[in-house]
Amino acid sequence: MIPKKMLLIVGVIIIFFANIIILAINSQRTSPSYGPSWLALTCIAPFQRTLTGSTRFMQDIWNNYFNLVSTAIENDRLEKKLSRANEINNFCNETRLSNLRLRDLLELKKETPYHFLAAEVISRDPSIWFKTVIIDKGLADGIQKGFPVIIPDGIIGQIIDVSAHYAKVLLIVDRNSSVDALVQKTRARGIIKGGQAGRCLFKYVLRKHDISIGDIVISSGLDGVFPKGLRIGSVSEIIKLNSGIFQTVAITPYVDFERLEEVFVVASLPHPGVDALQ
Template structure:
């Protein structure tokens, strides 16, 4: 076979020869890899030892970042939900407070209306808008004044009893002197036995029933009423109840402490009596 003939045969069978050699080489490599140990295992071990920690670190870092990322969005959602719930709770509490206040006001007004009907007195209602609890005076301010027919000396009452009397009038407001003020004095009587005395304020939480002799019968719990004399307050209005008695004080009179019928720390709505005229002259 000459050279020309060999070249011709190579060109003719070039593709089958290359394909066959490729298949043989793949078979040899597969066979070598299946052997234990195979010739490439040291190189494989080296590559695995070098790359495995890197892949492990990358995997752990990715998982941690994924947890943080998803946790962040979860916390953001939770925080937003908590904010919404807190807002709804605050709205609910605010509405409940308003509802309770409306119920409380309705109950006070109901009692005041019942008292107004029972008392059968020409009165006008007003609301307390402020207090002046100074060292010298115990006063309150009302949201009605001269434009509403309020005049100096008008008695101020509520469903519990006597509150005080008007001492200053303005076009839209009025100032009342409370029963517990030191300058306040009311002609009073003990309901049980009609004993007379003067109920005077002390500037504190209690009043004193003055000028009752020690021999007179006064007991703790006795109701003290306005006598109506002098026209300062309607007759029979409750002033308070006897809280303590001391007959050991010097002099001929006993010291009688009286708790006012009105709770001045919770004073809100009041009634002003229009027909009772005070005999006191306006200063």
């Protein structure tokens, strides 16, 4: 007769190894758009949406009615900023027009038009280990896995999971995220990965490239996910080891991921779900 204690120990060991095997299998495959994830999004997200809506409403009341003390000063500052922005905008328009003329002359292919779907962030990842958010748009709105998510400040991330009315977005500051990028000034190419403390790492950049602090990093479009030319962040630190062919560059994203509220999901024109919505 086997003692009960021994049976318990053997049981725990078997469960432990079964647990590791299941996790190993899960790590090799992408999760399907149904099952536990789909269930969680479908059941919990409506509550999250309601609660987020209420919180925003209260915040709006606070910001609009009680926090007007510094508005006049801010208004002056913004007016000056606006006139400067208008100047830059005029210059950009001129550049764009000349760019279009030159592209016509060279008979270059027209840039693919993109469609943007606005969505609201309704919740964040429960763990500090992972950086994801849930948005209130899903399959019914034409969103699919892999669609990039942006805001005017820069790139947010990409859709990794989607249910009927909600979707999960993997932020670019998450370790599992990758974006093919280049330095705007020098065109040095590399991969943006998530780093620590809300920063990103620009990896696999050749040592020969001269990069300086403050340089702007944009998406290269070569990963087939993010359109070319979207802003990601600026160089904040350069790490050059004594050996090796690459240098690692720390990037501070333009997006403040702590204050994400509304985002745009980028859907290219040929997508059938989006076509149906048009």
